[in-house]
Amino acid sequence: MNFVKRAGMSLGARKSRTAALLAIFVVICVLLLGGFLLKAAAARQEADAQRTVGVDVTVREKGFTPALADRLGASDLVHRYNPELPVGAGARGFTPLTSKAPRPGGGGAGKKKLGADKDPLSVNGVRDSDLLLPFSYGSTKITAGRGITPADAGHDVALIEQRLADRNHLKAGDTIRVRSQDGGRTVPLTVVGVFQDPTPDPTSWARPHELPGNTLYVPVRAAQRLTTGTATLSETVFKIGSPDRAEQLHAEAERLLGKGGFDFRVNDKAYRDQVRPIQRVGTFAGLIVWVIALAGALILGLVVALQIRERRAELGVLLSMGERKWKLVGQHAVEVAAVALPAVALAAVAGSLAGQHVGDTFLGRQTGKPLAAAGARGAEIAPVVVRVEPAAIGKVAGIGLGISLVSTVVPGIGILRLHPRSILTDPE
Numbered sequence: 001m002n003f004v005k006r007a008g009m010s011l012g013a014r015k016s017r018t019a020a021l022l023a024i025f026v027v028i029c030v031l032l033l034g035g036f037l038l039k040a041a042a043a044r045q046e047a048d049a050q051r052t053v054g055v056d057v058t059v060r061e062k063g064f065t066p067a068l069a070d071r072l073g074a075s076d077l078v079h080r081y082n083p084e085l086p087v088g089a090g091a092r093g094f095t096p097l098t099s100k101a102p103r104p105g106g107g108g109a110g111k112k113k114l115g116a117d118k119d120p121l122s123v124n125g126v127r128d129s130d131l132l133l134p135f136s137y138g139s140t141k142i143t144a145g146r147g148i149t150p151a152d153a154g155h156d157v158a159l160i161e162q163r164l165a166d167r168n169h170l171k172a173g174d175t176i177r178v179r180s181q182d183g184g185r186t187v188p189l190t191v192v193g194v195f196q197d198p199t200p201d202p203t204s205w206a207r208p209h210e211l212p213g214n215t216l217y218v219p220v221r222a223a224q225r226l227t228t229g230t231a232t233l234s235e236t237v238f239k240i241g242s243p244d245r246a247e248q249l250h251a252e253a254e255r256l257l258g259k260g261g262f263d264f265r266v267n268d269k270a271y272r273d274q275v276r277p278i279q280r281v282g283t284f285a286g287l288i289v290w291v292i293a294l295a296g297a298l299i300l301g302l303v304v305a306l307q308i309r310e311r312r313a314e315l316g317v318l319l320s321m322g323e324r325k326w327k328l329v330g331q332h333a334v335e336v337a338a339v340a341l342p343a344v345a346l347a348a349v350a351g352s353l354a355g356q357h358v359g360d361t362f363l364g365r366q367t368g369k370p371l372a373a374a375g376a377r378g379a380e381i382a383p384v385v386v387r388v389e390p391a392a393i394g395k396v397a398g399i400g401l402g403i404s405l406v407s408t409v410v411p412g413i414g415i416l417r418l419h420p421r422s423i424l425t426d427p428e
Contacts, residue, residue, distance in 0.1 A: 017307070018339065021300075021303065021336070021339050022339045022342065022343055024299065024300065024303065025300075025339050025340050025343035025400065026343045026346050026347060026350075028292060028295075028296035028299075028300075028343070028400070028403065029340075029343045029344050029346070029347035029396050029400055030346075030347045030350050030351070031288065032289060032292050032293065032296075032347070032395075032396045032399055032400070033347045033348065033350075033351045033388070033392060033393070033396045034288070034351065035285045035286070035288035035289040035292065036285075036289065036392040036395055036396065037351055037387075037388065037392060038281065038282075038284075038285035038288070039282050039285035039286055039289070040387070040389070040392065041387075042278055042279070042281045042282035042285060043282060045278045046275060046278045046279060046282065049271075049275045049278060050079075050241035050242060050271075050275060051079055051241070053270045053271055053274045053275060054079055054080075054239040054240055054241055054242075054270075054271060055239070055240050055241070055242060055243050055245070055246060055266060055267065055268040055270075055271045056131075056237055056238070056239055056266075056267040056268075057237070057239075057240060057246055057249055057264065057265070057266050057267075058235055058236070058237050058238075058263075058264075058265045058267070059072070059235065059236050059253060059262055059263070059264055059265075060234070060235045060236075060262060060263040060265075061261060061262035061263070062232070062261075063232065064083075064233045064257070064262065065230065065231065065232065065233065066083055066085065066125075066220045066221075066224065066231060066233060068256060068257065069081065069083040069233060069236045070083075072236075072238065072249075072252060072253060072256055073236075073238060075249065075252055077240050077241070077248055077249050077252070078238050078239065078240055078249070079239045079240065079241060080128055080131060080150075080238075080239040081127065081128070081131075081236060081237065081238040081239065082126055082127045082129075082131035082132065082236065083125070083126070083127055083220055083233045083235075083236040084124060084125065084126055084132075084233060084234045084235055084236065084237075085124070085126075085220050085223045085224065085227075085231055085232075085233050085234070086122070086123070086124050086125075086234050087123045087124075087125060087181065087223045087226045087227050087231075088118075088119030088121065088122065088123070088181055088209055089119055089121045089123045089178045089179060089180065089181065089216075089226045090118065090119055090120065090121065090178070090179035090180075090183070091120060091121055091176070091177070091178060091179065092177040092178070092186055093176065093177045094164075094168040094170070094176050094177075095167060095168060096120035096121055096164070096208050097120075097163055097164060097167055097208060097211050097213040097214050098120075098208055098211075099201070099202065099205045099206045099207075099208070099211060100201065101202065101203060101204050101206075102205060103205045104205060119181060119209060120207075120208030120209055120214055121178060121208075121209060121214050121215075121216055122209045122210075122214055122215045122216070123178065123216045123217075123218055123223055123226060124215065124216065124217050124218070124223070125217075125218055125219065125220040125221075125222065125223025125224065125231075126217050126218075126219070127148070127150055127153065127219070127220055128147075128148065128149060128150055129147035129148040129149075129159060130147055131237050131239065132217075134197070135147065135195075139198055140195055140196065140197050141195065141196050142159075142193050142194070142195045142196075143162055143194050143195065143196050144171065144193060144194040145159075145172030145191070145192050145193030145194060146192055146193045147159055147192075147193055147195070147217070148192070148193075148217050148218070148219060152192070152219045153219050153220070153221060154219070154221055155190075155219060155222075156187055156188060156189050156190065156218075156222050157189060157190050157191070157192045157218065157219065157222070158176065158178075158189035158190070158191055158192065158216050158217065158218050158222075159191075159192060159193045159194070159195055159216065159217040159218075160176070160191055160193075160194055160195070160216050161195060161196070161197055161212065161213045161214070161215050161216070162194055162195065162196040162197075162213075163201075163212075163213030164213050164214060164216075165191075165194045167213075170191055170194075171191065171194070172191055172192060172193055172194060173190070174190075174191045175188050175189065175190050176188070176189050176191060177189070178216070178226060179226075180225065180226045180227070180228070181226060181228045182228045185225060185226070187222060187225050187226060189216075189218060189222065195217075197212045197213070197215065199212040200212075201213070242271065242275070243266065243268045243271060246266045246268075250264050293399050293402075293403065296403045296407075297402075297403045297406045297407055300336065300403055300404065300407035301406065301407040303407070304332060304336065304407050304408050307332075329408065329409065332408045333404065333405060333408040333409065335408075336404035336407060336408050337401055337404045337405075339404075340397075340400040340401055340403070340404045341397070341400075343400065344393065344396055344397045344400055347396060348388055348393050348396075351388045351392075352388045
């Protein structure tokens, strides 16, 4: 009789033992699939966290121009970047804020006053206002409209402070005119947003450009049009995926700016707070897979070994009838494999039903509030998504069949040593 057919008959004749073996295999496959699903979900969470949280690298250099910042920002290592170009500017057609405190010396009219108030506006050229610390930490909030984005490059737009907007009855969509430092150019700027800076006005007298209400954010190119001479950045923040990429970015900065001529600072606190826990979950999930695979092979090996011991008489009869030993081993392998395949299917059903709950339990804590606490406003990690994909099912099926093979071949070595006469005369 064909040993495959004999394996099917054996499974049918031993229904209780087959059910027990199926239950063991289902538990193993469910745990294996859970490990794979959790590891894949953690990998997706980590990739999303690297894009949204990432690591901030701040570069300061005396001659760092917007063009150099764009070249370094074009690196494959950089997800987002934001150069800052501070410029003093004047106002035309609207009134800047002035200090409410009395001026020292009784007001000081004349050239001194004119010189102090020549550029009352503090204009900051930026590429992405969301990367500015006050905005990213949420202390400064946009109350109307939107911030400055990379899509605004080359456009004359502005993000103004709430107090300046209230003073001049400005709102998103209005146009203001800003005068360059030398007074030779006037740049019309469309207000795209209004922000609220929590910094109070100074209690003592301060020059207009020192008042927080006179702060404007504009695209870098618009700020360049307001400067005289070469525009030099105060600093540039580059957001990269992980701390180990900082050394690679530093090497690229050295090639671009020269060695030792710039300040390079790495801030990976938010990354440590948000990404490292996700990585630990992924590592834990990978460990689960290995432990379950080894434990499953051991448990099933013991079960098969016990079955072989109980079926010594059956094996002796088959051997005495001329059955080859490798076919007896093959019969046991087919029996276990036949149970493994439906167990994989049942595990897939269980994974689709309970996988999301498991993912939320292990990874849900890495989203929402902890991210906001780490100072990444507007860059929340996407919700946990656990998907039962064919690749994961294939891995579970492969490992399951591997376990069935190991758990039958290793105990099956004893079958190769059996002799019909010794079995039938001494079945124990």
